Amino acid sequence: xxxxxQAPPLLLLYARSISKTNYIFRVSAMDENxxxxxxxxxEMWGFDANETNTFASSEVRVISLVVYCLTFLxxxxxxxxxxxxxxxxxxxxxxxxWFLNLATADLLCCLSVPLTxxxxxxxxxxxxxxxxxxxxxxxxxxxxxxxxxxLNIISLDRFTQVITPVWAQNHRSLLLARLSCVAVWxxxxxxxxxFMILRRTYEEFNMTVCTFxxxxxxxxxxLSIVRFxxxxxxxxxxxxxxxxxxxxxxxxxxxxxGRAFRIMLAVIVAFFLCWxxxxxxxxxxSYGGESSSMVALKVDPLAISLAYVNSxxxxxxxxxxxxxxKNKVQLSLRRVFERAFSEEGTQISxxxxxxxxxxxx
Numbered sequence: 001x002x003x004x005x006q007a008p009p010l011l012l013l014y015a016r017s018i019s020k021t022n023y024i025f026r027v028s029a030m031d032e033n034x035x036x037x038x039x040x041x042x043e044m045w046g047f048d049a050n051e052t053n054t055f056a057s058s059e060v061r062v063i064s065l066v067v068y069c070l071t072f073l074x075x076x077x078x079x080x081x082x083x084x085x086x087x088x089x090x091x092x093x094x095x096x097x098w099f100l101n102l103a104t105a106d107l108l109c110c111l112s113v114p115l116t117x118x119x120x121x122x123x124x125x126x127x128x129x130x131x132x133x134x135x136x137x138x139x140x141x142x143x144x145x146x147x148x149x150x151l152n153i154i155s156l157d158r159f160t161q162v163i164t165p166v167w168a169q170n171h172r173s174l175l176l177a178r179l180s181c182v183a184v185w186x187x188x189x190x191x192x193x194x195f196m197i198l199r200r201t202y203e204e205f206n207m208t209v210c211t212f213x214x215x216x217x218x219x220x221x222x223l224s225i226v227r228f229x230x231x232x233x234x235x236x237x238x239x240x241x242x243x244x245x246x247x248x249x250x251x252x253x254x255x256x257x258g259r260a261f262r263i264m265l266a267v268i269v270a271f272f273l274c275w276x277x278x279x280x281x282x283x284x285x286s287y288g289g290e291s292s293s294m295v296a297l298k299v300d301p302l303a304i305s306l307a308y309v310n311s312x313x314x315x316x317x318x319x320x321x322x323x324x325x326k327n328k329v330q331l332s333l334r335r336v337f338e339r340a341f342s343e344e345g346t347q348i349s350x351x352x353x354x355x356x357x358x359x360x361x
Contacts, residue, residue: 200212
C-alpha cells in the first residue's frame with residue numbers, strides 16, 4: 001500500500017523557504033496532493049504556482065551560477081597572487097598586512113564557491129551532513145564579514161594618514177595592524193556565531209535542507225537587523241565619510257582627476273552595489289509582506305552571488321592599482337616568462353629590481 005504524503009503546513013514551508021540557506025521549494029516534487037496544495041497556495045499568497053518550477057526563476061539561477069563561476073575563476077588566482085606577492089615578495093608593512101588579511105578573507109570566500117554551486121545544482125539539497133551545515137555556511141559568512149571589516153579598516157588607516165599624520169607616524173605600527181586584523185576576525189566570528197547555533201538540517205520531500213529552525217525565525221529577524229547595521233550600514237557610512245573627508249582635505253582639480261580619487265570612488269561604489277542587495281533582501285524576507293518576501297526569495301540567489309563578487313573585485317581595487325604592488329607584479333611575471341623562454345633561466349637586471357615605489361596609492 002502506497003503511503004500518502006501530506007504537504008507541510010504553508011507557514012512552515014514559507015518560513016523555511018525564506019531561510020538564509022536560500023532553500024527553494026520545488027513544486028514539481030509534490031505528490032498527488034499537488035493540485036489541492038497549489039490551489040490553497042495561490043489563494044493564500046496570491047502567486048501562480050504553475051508559473052515556474054521553483055521560486056527562483058531559471059534565468060536568475062543561470063545568471064547566479066555564471067556569476068559564481070566567474071568569481072571563482074577570477075577570485076581564487078587573484079587573491080592567491082595577492083597573498084604570494086604581499087606575503088613573500090614585499091617588505092612587511094602595515095599596508096601589506098591589510099592586503100594579506102583582505103586577500104585571506106576573500107580567498108576563503110571564493111574557495112567556498114564550488115560547494116555553493118554544487119548545492120544549487122542539486123536543487124538546494126544539502127549533501128554535506130549536519131556538522132558541515134553548521135560549519136560551512138558560517139565560514140562563508142565569517143570570511144565575508146572579515147573582508148568587509150578589513151575594507152573599513154583600510155579606509156580608517158587612509159584617514160589617519162591624511163588627517164592626523166603626526167599620530168599616524170607615532171602609532172601606526174605593525175603590532176597595531178596585526179591586533180586590528182585579529183579584532184576583525186573576532187568581530188566577524190561573533191556576528192556569525194548566532195547563525196551557526198540556529199542552523200540545522202531537515203529532511204523534506206526526499207531531500208536534505210540546511211536551514212534554520214522555523215521556531216527561531218523571530219530571532220533570525222532580529223539578528224538580520226544587527227547584521228545589516230554592523231555588517232553593512234556602519235562600514236558603508238565609515239568608508240564614505242573617511243574617503244569624503246580625505247577628498248575634501250586633499251581637494252584639488254589634480255586630485256579629483258587623479259588615480260587616487262578614482263580608486264576611492266570605485267571602492268565605495270563596489271561596496272555599495274555588491275552588498276546592498278544582499279542585506280536589503282534579507283530584511284525584506286524577514287519583515288516584508290507575503291508578496292514582497294516571495295519576490296525577494298526569487299532574486300535572492302543573484303543577490304548572494306553578487307555579494308561574492310566583492311571578494312573578486314577587491315584585489316583589483318585595492319592592490320593592483322597600487323604602484324608598489326604593480327611593480328612587484330610586473331617583476332614576478334617577468335621572472336616567470338624569462339624562466340619559461342630561456343634555457344638557462346636568464347636573471348633580471350638589477351636596474352629593474354630597484355624600480356619600486358613605496359606607496360600604495
